[in-house]
Structures are given as structure tokens and as C-alpha cells.
Amino acid sequence: MNKFSQLFFTTLFPFLPLLAWFFSLFTERPIEIFISLIAVPIALYLLLSSTINLPRYLLFLMLFTFYHLGSAFIINPVLSFSWILFILSDNFVLACVLFFIIENTHFDDRFIIKMNRNILFIVLITLLVSLLQIKFPSFFVSPKIALDPDNIYFSENRIFSIYSWLDLNSLGITFPILIAIMLSLYSNKKSTLSLLIISGIVVSFLTKSRYVMMSAIIVFSQLFFTAKINLKKKVYILLIFTVSVFIFLNISKVIGYDIQQVIDDRILERNSNMGSAKTRILSYYVFLKVFPDHPIFGVGPETKLEVIRSLGGRAPLIHVGYLSYLYFYGLAGSFLLFLSMFYLLKDNWSIGRKQGFWGGFYGLLSFCFANATMVYFNFSEMGIILIIIYLKYFKEKYSLKLSELET
Numbered sequence: 001m002n003k004f005s006q007l008f009f010t011t012l013f014p015f016l017p018l019l020a021w022f023f024s025l026f027t028e029r030p031i032e033i034f035i036s037l038i039a040v041p042i043a044l045y046l047l048l049s050s051t052i053n054l055p056r057y058l059l060f061l062m063l064f065t066f067y068h069l070g071s072a073f074i075i076n077p078v079l080s081f082s083w084i085l086f087i088l089s090d091n092f093v094l095a096c097v098l099f100f101i102i103e104n105t106h107f108d109d110r111f112i113i114k115m116n117r118n119i120l121f122i123v124l125i126t127l128l129v130s131l132l133q134i135k136f137p138s139f140f141v142s143p144k145i146a147l148d149p150d151n152i153y154f155s156e157n158r159i160f161s162i163y164s165w166l167d168l169n170s171l172g173i174t175f176p177i178l179i180a181i182m183l184s185l186y187s188n189k190k191s192t193l194s195l196l197i198i199s200g201i202v203v204s205f206l207t208k209s210r211y212v213m214m215s216a217i218i219v220f221s222q223l224f225f226t227a228k229i230n231l232k233k234k235v236y237i238l239l240i241f242t243v244s245v246f247i248f249l250n251i252s253k254v255i256g257y258d259i260q261q262v263i264d265d266r267i268l269e270r271n272s273n274m275g276s277a278k279t280r281i282l283s284y285y286v287f288l289k290v291f292p293d294h295p296i297f298g299v300g301p302e303t304k305l306e307v308i309r310s311l312g313g314r315a316p317l318i319h320v321g322y323l324s325y326l327y328f329y330g331l332a333g334s335f336l337l338f339l340s341m342f343y344l345l346k347d348n349w350s351i352g353r354k355q356g357f358w359g360g361f362y363g364l365l366s367f368c369f370a371n372a373t374m375v376y377f378n379f380s381e382m383g384i385i386l387i388i389i390y391l392k393y394f395k396e397k398y399s400l401k402l403s404e405l406e407t
Helices: 002-012 016-024 031-049 056-075 083-088 091-103 109-135 170-186 190-206 210-220 231-255 259-267 275-293 305-310 321-355 359-370 382-406
Strands: none
Touching: 002 031, 002 091, 002 109, 016 031, 031 083, 031 091, 056 083, 056 091, 056 321, 083 091, 091 382, 109 170, 109 190, 109 382, 170 190, 170 210, 170 359, 170 382, 190 210, 190 231, 210 359, 275 305, 275 321, 321 359, 321 382, 359 382
């Protein structure tokens, strides 16, 4: 079963965006449902056949998922479709199942070497497709986005690269994590490091999303805060950043890409009178108004009509992830989720200090930051799954190192 589990993950990750496109040729169902249909039997087999490993972050995430499902069924006791389909399509259920499989699978060096190579390949593909979409905006973009007249992201010529087949937020969440993981592993390889820096700068800027640009800055910061990189190397990295920005600016001029317009419209919001910032400020105001009505257990995973009205049409929900989840699940449910995130950050911090692998920690920081600007606590995102895989690998590697020292 261990070999089958490894094959399962190497087949899916990090090729999930491409597989999602392939599946779209045959069905309108999201690929996550098919992943669940495969993953659930594997998890049940592991649960029944061996001593299970259940770290604290996963325990609290499972408790939150039960709370989340219970809340959903209480609020919506009559679903418009099968309750089994509802559970199989739930992101938290899928995350718990995949995390459980990962935590009870042994990942060897050969597996990780192959995964490293695959992630570098996807990073390169992401960069190339992003550059192509400058001239051909609909290239490899899901028709659900490209043909939707109400989708302002496409009309604003934002770049989705290969990730539109998954979710609008997948590029902004997963890609910085891929960069974070690779930076931690390849910081001493000049050619690979240069590719990663160029990819991170170009792709994050082309998304025209401030949270993605900030996420890129967060994951790049590991190059300057980790002790394993000396001062000389840090100066060299700064030089790479400078050259990369210079090259990007000049290429943009050649192809007619207006960088100044992106800065004015998306970063400084000069033409929208800071509309995005005002939406988040309004979210704080609305949260303080409605949260005291249901502070302990929340209102369930659905934004009530009065809240949407209070937001004045600026957004269909409280547009700050942490506040939105406090509103949905109250202090009781949110405590479980936030505690799971705390232990996951703590485990990745510990591996960073012990094994020098900081990719998981800085990748999670970018995820945590993103949810301060939007609502997307999707733990089943490809990037988060990869963080858990590398966390498990390095935890086992450290345990093996300790056992060898003891003998």
C-alpha cells in the first residue's frame, strides 16, 4: 500500500492543474470528487490495517471538519443534491483524507527527488504559459472563466496561467508555495535559483493581485532570514533580483505590456478610489456589527442576506478570511481551525530549525497572509498538500537521524 500511496501522489502532484484540464474534456465534475473517490478507500485501508499517525494539526482539522459538516447540515437540512456528493466535494473533508494518507505513508529519497524535479517543471510551465497569456489572454484558460461575462478578473486581463482549471485563487495560493519549497531546496544552485526568482517575480506581477505579490515577497524573504545562506550569497541573491526586475521591465516594453497601468490600477487603485481597501474596512465594520449576535457557534457556512445588504454590494461575504470564519463558525469552530493552523506552522518551524527546510513554513505564512485579504481556507489546495508531504518526509528524516545518533 505504501508504494501505491506514493504512486497516487506522484501522479496527482504537482500535475493537478493539467489533470484538471484533461478531466474537463470528459466531465463537468470537479477533479476533487474523483480524487476523493480514490483517496477515501486508501484512508480506510490505512485506518484499519496499521498503527495510525495522527499529529495534532490533523486532529484539530478533523474536529473542525466535523463541526463544519454538522453546521452545514443543520443550516441546510435539505440539500439540493446527495449528501454523499456534498461530503465528497467538500474541501475540508478532502484535505483531512489526504493529510491522513500522507501522515501514514513513508516517502523515501527517491520519491522526493522525483517530486523536486516535477515541481521545477511545473514552475517553468507556469512561467511560460503566463508569458503567452500576455499576448493571448484566453490561451489555456478555462471556458468557465473566459466565457463568463460577469468575471471581472478576465476582463481586467489578469493572468491565470495553468491554474484556472482548478480555482480562481489556486495560482495565488499554490504558486508561491511551490516557489517557497524550491527556494529552500535549491538556494545553493545558481541557475535554478535564478529561474525561481525570475518566475516568482514575473508570475506574481502578471496576476495583478496584490496579495499574490505580497505572498511572493514573503516566500522570497526566507533567502535573507535563514542562517544557512551567508552574507556573500545574500548579496548575490539581491543582484539576481535586480537583474530580474530590469529584464522584466525591458521585455514588458518590447511586447507592449503597460506596467505603470498595473501599478496605478491594481496596486495603488488610483482609478477605483481605493475600492478594494474600502471593501475590507467595511468588512471589519460589518463583522463588529453582526458577530455579537452569534459569537459562540456562528451562523453556519453561509453569509446571511442582512450581512450582504450591510456590505452594500461590495462583496458577497465578509472579505477577510479570519473574520468571515469567526462569523460562520463562531469562537468554538474557529478555535479548532486556527489551532490546527498554529500546530501546522509550529511543526514546519521546527523542521526549519532542525533540518534547514523552511519552504513549508514560509509557504504557510503566505497562505495565512492571503486569508487576511480574502476568504480561501482551502487546505486541499495543491500547494498545502505538497507542504504536508515535505513536512512528513523531513520529520521522518530527522527521526531517523536521531535514532542513528542514539545507536
